Amino acid sequence: MAVYNNPIVLQRADPWVIKVDGEYWFTASDPNYDCIAIRHAKTINELQKAPETVVWRKHESGECSKYIWAPELHRINGAWYIYFAGAEHEFEPNGMPTHRMFVLENTDEDPTTDNWVEKGRIVTPMDSFSLDATTEVIDGVQYLVWAQKDYDIPGNSNLYIAPMANPWTLAADPVMLTKPEYDWECIDFLVNEGPAFLFHDDKIYITYSASGTGVPYAVGLLTAERGADLLDPKSWTKSPVPVFRTCAENGQYGPGHNSFVKSEDDADDLMIYHARNYTEIEGDPLFDPNRHARVGVVRWTESGPDFGVPEPDVVWSPTTTNVLPADGGPLAGTPVEAR
Incomplete structure (x- = not known):
């Protein structure tokens, strides 16, 4: 039975683990926001x-010269792929x-080699702000889900899904799955972003992050039945309330942009996410470095996944005024324990 100590990686937002x-x-x-790095x-x-x-x-200069955001590492048909967002201006x-x-x-066995090849931009019908691409092969079909701006819809981004012809090319026009509509999705900014797939029994889930x-x-x-037409928005049910949010009692603020991975013994689904442990942020929150990667254990109920609340820190982490000590000294707290 594994016991997890939060944070698991310091100063790394939008964490992706496979x-x-x-x-x-x-x-x-x-x-x-200037590079992509891998550790294992x-x-x-x-x-x-x-x-x-x-x-x-x-x-x-040019494309991908600014603000490299939210890389994801995937293994597809024996090759490694990294999906990420980059800006020009x-x-x-x-x-x-x-x-x-x-x-x-990268077609090497080891993704940390320097044999990464740029396959280019994922072209979508709307030439607009787009980011947070994630992908999954389901019943032999590779799907891409991502966040993008539609200028006919208020807000910063909605979530879209499309099948893929290959890992860098869409095979059909995208379909919108969700847009910011509930109050909790529209605080500071109207945002739906950071999708991640989760599977359990006969259900397919997509988590996403919302607001500033x-x-x-x-x-x-979002929830769909396995075997349903995933390109039909009617196949998906959207929760009207957030399933994971700030927990001031545990000192955890703004959790989100998560991924999912199995525990060491494959018995549990783990949610890997980022959050801060303080609220006083100077300037744009995007440029505060202390969104640390954390882990939680997904509990399964008859009604679906229970993500609980963000657990308190048990490992020292830096704040805007602290410097990381050499030993990353421990804090008092309760580690996250898998069943």
Whole structure:
């Protein structure tokens, strides 16, 4: 029975973890937003001390020269792929960021080699702000789910799904799954972003994050039946309330942009997410580096997944005024325990 110590990786937002042949592979947004790095370890708790390998750096100019956000590492048909968002300019004339989605490929067995090839931009029918691409092969079909701006819909981003012809090309026009509509999705910004697939029994779930990236950030949930037409919005049911949100009692604020991975013994589904442990943020929350990667255990009920609440820190973590000590000294608290 594993016991997890939060945070699991310091100063890494938008954490993405996959498990391949018993090894955990981790990537996330670098706080400088200028590169993509990978680390790996045999256990979740070992990820903080695992060495990082930078596998790609931003361009000097043009596409992908600014704000490299939310990389995801995937293993598809024997090759490694990284999906990420990058910008060319700070903002478009309308005030939106200029991010688009891009794909890297590596056919080596080890994804930390320097043989990553740029496969280019994922082209969508709307040429607009887009980010947070995630992918899953379901019943032989590869799907892409991502966040994108529709200028006919108020807000920053909605979630879309489309089948893929190959890991960097859509095979059909996208379908919108959800847009910000509930009050909890529309605090500071109208946002649906950061999708992640989760499977259990005969259900397919997609979590996503909503509202501004500070304290209001929260996680929503879409649910579909296995075997349903995933490209039909009517196949998906949306929770009217957030399923994971700030827990002031535990000192955890703005949890979200998560991924899912199996525990070391494969008995539990783990939710890997980021959150801060303080609320006083100077300037834009995106440029505060202390969104740390954390882990929680998903509990399954008759009505679906129960994500609980963000657990308190048990490992020292930096704040805006603290410097990380050499030993990352422990805090008093209760580690997250798997069943």
